[in-house]
Amino acid sequence: MIELMIDGKKVTAQKGETVLKVAQRYNIYIPTLCYHKDLSPYGGCRLCIVEVEGWPLPVASCTLPAQEGLKVKTDTPLLKDLRRFTLQLILSEHPHACLICDRKEDCAHYMECIQKAPITFGCKFCPSNNDCELQTLVDYLEIKDIPFDFHYRSLMVERYDPFFERDYNLCILCGRCVRMCQEVRGAATLDFHHRGPDTLVGTAFRLPHLETGCQFCGACVDVCPTGALRERYGKWQAKSEKSVRATCALCNIGCSINLNIDSEGKLVSSTPDNNQICVRGRFGIVPMVYHARRLTRPLMKKDNRLVEVEWEEALSYVASKLDEHRGKTGLLFGSHMTIEALESLYRLADDLRCSIAAPLDIDGKGEPLKLEEFKDESVFLVVNTDMIRDFSPLLLMLRMQSKIQSTIIVIDSLENKFTNMADLWLQPKPGKEFETVSLLFGRGKKRNTTGISHETLERCKDILKKRNVYVLYNPAHSRRIDVPKSVRTLPLYSSINTLKICELGTDGSVDDILKKKTIDCLYAIGVLPRLQKGYKTVIVQNCFPPPFEFDVFLPTVTFVETRGSVINIEGKVKKVRRAIDPVGKSKPDDWIFQRMSEILKYDIKRRRPRQRKKKLSRVFEDMGTSKKYPVNLLVRENCYMYQGHPLSSLMKGFQRLRDDTALWISVDVAKKLRIKDNMHVRVISRNINLELHARVSDNLPENSVLIYNHPFLGVDQNQAVRIECITKETR
Amino acid sequence: MKNIDTNLENYHYRKTNIIQILQDIQSEHNYLPEKILKYVSERLKMPLSTIYSIATFYAAFSLNPRGKHLCTVCMGTACHVRGAAAILNEFERKLDIKAGETTGDMNYSLETVNCLGCCAIGPIVVYDGKYMGEFKLKDVAAVLKEKE
Numbered sequence: 013m014i015e016l017m018i019d020g021k022k023v024t025a026q027k028g029e030t031v032l033k034v035a036q037r038y039n040i041y042i043p044t045l046c047y048h049k050d051l052s053p054y055g056g057c058r059l060c061i062v063e064v065e066g067w068p069l070p071v072a073s074c075t076l077p078a079q080e081g082l083k084v085k086t087d088t089p090l091l092k093d094l095r096r097f098t099l100q101l102i103l104s105e106h107p108h109a110c111l112i113c114d115r116k117e118d119c120a121h122y123m124e125c126i127q128k129a130p131i132t133f134g135c136k137f138c139p140s141n142n143d144c145e146l147q148t149l150v151d152y153l154e155i156k157d158i159p160f161d162f163h164y165r166s167l168m169v170e171r172y173d174p175f176f177e178r179d180y181n182l183c184i185l186c187g188r189c190v191r192m193c194q195e196v197r198g199a200a201t202l203d204f205h206h207r208g209p210d211t212l213v214g215t216a217f218r219l220p221h222l223e224t225g226c227q228f229c230g231a232c233v234d235v236c237p238t239g240a241l242r243e244r245y246g247k248w249q250a251k252s253e254k255s256v257r258a259t260c261a262l263c264n265i266g267c268s269i270n271l272n273i274d275s276e277g278k279l280v281s282s283t284p285d286n287n288q289i290c291v292r293g294r295f296g297i298v299p300m301v302y303h304a305r306r307l308t309r310p311l312m313k314k315d316n317r318l319v320e321v322e323w324e325e326a327l328s329y330v331a332s333k334l335d336e337h338r339g340k341t342g343l344l345f346g347s348h349m350t351i352e353a354l355e356s357l358y359r360l361a362d363d364l365r366c367s368i369a370a371p372l373d374i375d376g377k378g379e380p381l382k383l384e385e386f387k388d389e390s391v392f393l394v395v396n397t398d399m400i401r402d403f404s405p406l407l408l409m410l411r412m413q414s415k416i417q418s419t420i421i422v423i424d425s426l427e428n429k430f431t432n433m434a435d436l437w438l439q440p441k442p443g444k445e446f447e448t449v450s451l452l453f454g455r456g457k458k459r460n461t462t463g464i465s466h467e468t469l470e471r472c473k474d475i476l477k478k479r480n481v482y483v484l485y486n487p488a489h490s491r492r493i494d495v496p497k498s499v500r501t502l503p504l505y506s507s508i509n510t511l512k513i514c515e516l517g518t519d520g521s522v523d524d525i526l527k528k529k530t531i532d533c534l535y536a537i538g539v540l541p542r543l544q545k546g547y548k549t550v551i552v553q554n555c556f557p558p559p560f561e562f563d564v565f566l567p568t569v570t571f572v573e574t575r576g577s578v579i580n581i582e583g584k585v586k587k588v589r590r591a592i593d594p595v596g597k598s599k600p601d602d603w604i605f606q607r608m609s610e611i612l613k614y615d616i617k618r619r620r621p622r623q624r625k626k627k628l629s630r631v632f633e634d635m636g637t638s639k640k641y642p643v644n645l646l647v648r649e650n651c652y653m654y655q656g657h658p659l660s661s662l663m664k665g666f667q668r669l670r671d672d673t674a675l676w677i678s679v680d681v682a683k684k685l686r687i688k689d690n691m692h693v694r695v696i697s698r699n700i701n702l703e704l705h706a707r708v709s710d711n712l713p714e715n716s717v718l719i720y721n722h723p724f725l726g727v728d729q730n731q732a733v734r735i736e737c738i739t740k741e742t743r
Numbered sequence: 744m745k746n747i748d749t750n751l752e753n754y755h756y757r758k759t760n761i762i763q764i765l766q767d768i769q770s771e772h773n774y775l776p777e778k779i780l781k782y783v784s785e786r787l788k789m790p791l792s793t794i795y796s797i798a799t800f801y802a803a804f805s806l807n808p809r810g811k812h813l814c815t816v817c818m819g820t821a822c823h824v825r826g827a828a829a830i831l832n833e834f835e836r837k838l839d840i841k842a843g844e845t846t847g848d849m850n851y852s853l854e855t856v857n858c859l860g861c862c863a864i865g866p867i868v869v870y871d872g873k874y875m876g877e878f879k880l881k882d883v884a885a886v887l888k889e890k891e
Contacts, residue, residue, distance in 0.1 A: 200790030205799045216784075216795035217777060217806075224792070432785070 016082040025078035032060050032073040035086060042086050043095060043149055045102075046186035047074045048235050052195060054187055058098050059149070062086050070094060096153045102184050103146070104160035106238065110138055111150045112157060138182065139247045140239035146184070167212075173221040174665030175295040176233050176243050180212055183240040189213060189232035196288065197408070198433070201226040225429055227404055228669060230294035234283055244665075245299050246281055250274035256591040257285055259578060260293035261348060261508045261571040262659075263651055265405050266580030269293050271572055271591035279572060279592050290404045291669065292652060292659065299663050300654060301570050301595065306555050308596020311565035318565075323599065323607075330535075330564055331611040333549045334364050337533035342525040343368040346538030347509040348655050349568075350576025350588060353602035354509060357537070358516055358621035360605050363614045367519040367528065368624075371539055371656075371723045372510055373487045380511060380583025381502050383413050390480040391419045393452075395493070396445050397486045397504060400430040401670075402651040406504075406581070419475060423448050426646065426718065427711040436472060438464050442644040442716045443730050449483065450494045452476065488649035488721075489729070505581060506651040512579050517624030522723060537601065538568070540656035542726035553604065554655050556662065559724060567598040570654075574600035641697055641732035643681055643717055650720035658722055672720040675704040677735070678712035685737055695719075697733040700726065746771060747779055751786055758789050761797060765804055774805045802856060810845045810852040814886075815869040819858035822865035826880075830866055831855060833883040851887075 014025045018035050025034040030053060035042050045057035053074045061070040065083035070091060073084070085091070103111065138144070170178040185204070190213060193202045201224045204211055215224045233241045252272030260269045260282070268285040282297040310326035311318045334341055343366040345357060361368045392410065399407045411418065422434040423445050431437040440448045441463040448462045452472055460466065483493055487503045495501060505511070525531065526544050534543070537553040543560055552558050553566040571578075573594045577585050594600070637644060650672045652659040660667040667673075675695060677687055687693060687706050695702045695717070702725060712718055717735060719727055750767050754760035764783060768775055775798050784791040798804045816822075816831045831853075835841055838851050845852040859867055864876030870886055 194790070200792055203790070203792035203796040205792075205796050207800045207802075216780075216791035225790070433788075 014078050014080050016078055016080065016084065018084045019086055029078050030074055031062060031076045031078055031082070031084055034078050035073065035084075040086055042073055043152055044074065045145065045149065045184065045237060046188060048188050048191075050196060051188060051191040051235070054191065056185070056187055057102070059095050061091060061094060063088055063091060092153065096155055099149060099153055099155060100158050100160065103150075103155075103158050105163050105165070106146065106182060106184055107138070107164065108158060108162070110144075111147055112155060138239040139242040143251055144239065145237035165212075170220075171244075173226075173228075174244070174668045175228050175291065176230060176241060177247065179240055179242075180214070181240075182238045183213055184238055185211055185213065186237060187213070188235040188237065189241060192231045192235050197227065197229060197231055197404075198411075199225050199227055199229075202232060222668065225432075227400060227429070228291040228295065229289065229404065230291065231284070231288060233294075243281060243295065245295065249280050250276070250278075252280045255283075256589050258572065258589040258591055259580075259586040260289065260297065261578050261588060262292040262296060262654060263290075263402070264505050264508050264510060264581040265403065266508055266578055266584070266586045267293055267405050268586070269297075271297075271589070273591060277592055282572075288405050288408050291666075295665065296652075296654075296659055296663065297570075297572060299665075300555075300659070301572060301592070303556070303662055305557065305662070306595065307557055307565060307567050308594075308598045309567060310597065313563045323597065326564055326566060327604070327607055328611055330551055330566070331608050333533060333551070333564075334366075334535070334608075335612060337549065339365040340531055341366040341533045341535055342528065342531040343535045344522055344525065344537065344539045344541055345370055346655055347372065347507040347513055348538045348571065349509075349601040350571075350574065350578060351509065351512055351585070352576045353600065353605065354512055354516070355621060356602050356605040356609070360609055360614070362622045363609065363612070366535070367525050367531070369518045369520055369522045369525045370513050371522045371541075372505070372507065372513060379503075381504075381581050383409055383582060386410065386413045386418075386482070387480050389418065390482060391421060391476055393421050393423065393449070393476075393481060393483045394430070394434075395423045395449060395483065395485040396489050396648075397424075397484065398426075398428045398430045398648075399484070399504075400433065401428065402486075402506060402649075403504060419479075421472060421475065425713045425716075426648075436475070438468065438472065439713070440464050442646055442713050446493060453495050453499065455494050455496075486649055489647060506649060507653075508578050508580060511581075511583055516621060519624055536656075538655035540722070540724040542724050553601070554657075555598070556655065556657050558656075566604055567596065568604065568655075569594045569598045569600050573598070574602075576600075576602065637715075637732040641734050643715055643733050643735055644713075645695065645697065645727075645731050645733040646712075646716055646718045647721050647727055647729055647731075648718065650722050653722060656723060658720070670720075671707055672722075673704070674707040675702075675735075676707050676709045676712060676718035678714060678716050679708060679710050680714050681717060681735065682706070682708040685735055687735075687737055692738040694736040694738055695733050696736065697731045699731065700733075702727070703738065747782060748786075751783070756787060758787050761787070761789065761794065762801075765794075765798060769804055773809045774807060777806070802854070805852075808845065808849070810849050812850060812871050813852045813854065813869075814871075815854045815856050816842070817857075817859050817865065817867045817869075818855045819862060819865070821858075821862035822867055825866045827866040829880060830868065830878055830883065833880055837883055837887055 016023060018040055023034055023038050032042055042060050044060045046054045047060060055072045055075040058072055060073045062073045063070050063085040165181045167180050190202045194200045201215055202213055205214055206212060215221060233243055253275045255270040255272045258269055258271050260267045267289045268287055269282045269289060270285045271282050272280045274280050279298050279301055282293060309320045310323055312321045312326055341364060343361050347370060420434045421436045422431050423438045424431055425440055425442045438448060444462040448464060451460060451469060481499045483495055483499060483501045484504055485493060493501050522541055526541055532547060533549040534547045535551045540558050550562040551564045552562040553568055555568055555570060571588045572591045575590045577587055579585050650658055652666060658672045660672040675693055689707055691706050692703060693706045721727055750764060754764050765775060768779055780794050781791060784794050798806060816827060818827050831842060834853055838846055838853055840846055840853055842853050842855045861867060866878050868875045868878045
């Protein structure tokens with residue numbers, strides 16, 4: 013314990029703690045700009061300078077470790093003068109019409125003044141007006157004028173990337189975004205470039221972020237103290253007045269998020285809650301909630317036309333139909349709803365004797381992934397999973413948990429950001445990933461047909477020796493992994509509530525129900541199955557319209573408009589909150605089930621749902637190309653989904669990030685068949701016949717094509733296919 | 744790319760040797776080609792943004808192809824007061840390019856430097872690695888002629 017004095021107050025500090033941190037702990041305010049609690053000290057802005065008794069000059073407190081007996085002063089006339097001078101210098105390069113103005117106060121209250129500065133750096137044209145750290149500092153330091161000539165950088169605003177925009181004219185070079193990207197996210201997309209007065213923040217060769225390793229997590233946007241980095245959606249919307257701590261239910265990690273709401277009760281943005289989140293939770297939620305294609309009124313088919321109806325009419329119709337088709341109803345549901353809704357759904361299904369299924373691959377007992385159990389010096393063997401894209405917050409947590417010498421080995425035939433950042437990447441031939449795992453642990457066939465050299469495998473075996481090995485894999489594209497008992501296998505289920513559904517069980521897979529001949533009525537809740545026959549009644553419960561014909565549409569809410577709980581990959585139960593009122597006339601799922609059972613006069617509150625069979629493992633066939641089907645089709649799970657809809661089909665930004673609805677074609681196949689981007693192609697195999705648009709990618713192994721699966725395509729595993737070119741039109 | 748691999752091998756694939764690696768690439772190609780920097784970044788597992796940051800920080804590195812002859816005019820304080828600005832002006836006029844550019848025929852590149860540390864003999868011009876002190880305006884034409 014170190015004792016020192018700050019502003020005449022006796023304070024204690026831990027070893028290695030900086031003076032600034034100690035002061036903040038004791039609620040002593042020191043102005044800062046480049047400092048951020050999650051980032052390493054930088055000492056760049058010099059606003060946090062303090063005087064130390066006996067030292068000739070002031071020093072930056074953010075880089076000054078606390079020492080025994082220091083006598084620190086944080087607020088003296090000299091410091092105020094120096095800070096003011098420093099900030100004036102910083103502001104000589106930052107448009108400051110919104111910061112220094114003799115009518116500032118009137119403006120805030122009455123907005124009476126006509127535009128008085130050029131548009132480009134005028135006061136009303138900064139997206140972070142009233143939400144800006146510079147404004148706070150200018151007020152604190154009472155700066156009334158800038159004695160230097162204003163230098164405007166005259167840079168183009170970078171608007172060509174999805175999700176966020178960058179106006180480096182407003183940048184003050186505090187380096188927070190750079191440190192965030194390098195230290196915390198490990199993406200290192202941003203860095204300073206050039207030198208002296210020409211210094212700027214940006215990507216290598218000033219490439220668009222889409223062409224770099226950017227994950228679009230938005231962490232840089234959240235730490236920017238100015239308006240330089242801003243979210244595109246809602247950039248000019250009202251300032252948020254309150255925020256609700258909730259949970260993101262777009263994937264199985266269930267990150268805590270803050271839902272920011274403006275004074276009219278409209279959702280403005282979703283930001284991390286002192287943690288790291290991914291692009292889905294940061295930029296996906298708000299545009300999805302207010303999506304133009306969202307249906308918010310119940311619809312019913314009357315005389316072959318869809319008409320808007322009241323809830324009571326729709327529900328009593330649905331209830332009568334479900335009653336009529338008792339025992340002959342197939343109920344398909346997604347895992348997006350709350351646990352409470354899931355339980356009422358199961359009880360309703362029991363009463364109606366429905367067969368139910370969810371589009372999940374449940375492998376094993378559904379054990380939770382306990383982060384605490386990971387030891388230091390462990391090796392993570394990740395098979396067939398792009399953890400950066402699909403599980404980036406989890407990856408960051410894993411790295412935090414086992415900071416010391418944990419090694420990441422990736423086995424994947426596809427190249428992606430994750431394989432490039434891994435410590436070792438083994439690239440087997442397509443479909444040979446699991447054989448590689450068996451070989452690494454000396455199991456299975458002795459012959460090596462994986463395409464990986466013997467030396468590489470031996471080197472990898474050496475790394476695995478005498479270390480704690482964890483095999484992480486996505487059950488959606490893997491058969492059971494064959495490893496010795498000492499090695500832990502951890503399935504990465506991608507959708508939230510999977511553990512709950514594992515516990516409740518299902519009556520088989522979605523395909524089983526779709527193929528069942530006895531079923532007359534289909535009730536699809538947040539899933540879009542590929543229908544294989546006609547039904548007497550099709551009921552859809554979703555936020556967005558399905559791509560097939562239906563008789564009744566019941567609009568549900570998203571997870572920000574309902575309360576309840578969800579269970580994540582770690583087995584933690586988290587709360588979803590009702591941050592805003594349901595959009596339009598949409599209703600929460602549990603309300604719908606509750607109301608329906610009231611109409612049917614069931615009491616669904618008391619009973620426990622009936623136990624169903626638990627396991628749901630798929631049979632994976634070997635690919636084996638032939639003359640008729642010469643190309644390998646790789647199928648990967650699309651983890652960017654909500655209620656059966658790929659996010660990329662809902663939001664343009666996600667489509668630009670990765671076009672999930674396309675057929676990705678390797679360069680050599682494209683060359684052979686003369687296929688170019690956006691051309692329409694047909695994929696034919698023994699089981700499928702699909703028409704898709706093409707995308708050529710050099711990340712694919714030779715002689716292969718790739719599909720990101722979603723239930724509507726009905727392709728769920730690797731197979732040999734033939735590709736036919738249909739049109740040469742471009743979309 | 745073979746040369747790059749031997750270059751990287753010489754420096755044991757260490758990230759800390761990045762400046763020497765870049766210097767070697769620069770002396771081989773006369774500038775730092777984007778393709779090669781991307782390759783170096785992959786091999787060293789070093790972010791491309793960091794390499795770009797280093798390559799743009801040092802005036803000695805160039806990301807654009809340079810001409811056959813490199814002419815550097817010192818614009819340090821001592822040289823400046825002895826008329827470096829006029830010398831630079833003369834070079835710009837004679838070569839019909841601005842400082843930092845290369846002539847269309849790829850023969851000459853003109854650059855400025857902030858100090859070369861030999862202020863006593865200023866104004867100073869470095870022509871293809873040769874230091875020429877007490878440079879005069881009329882020397883500009885002579886230097887350019889000599890090399891033609």
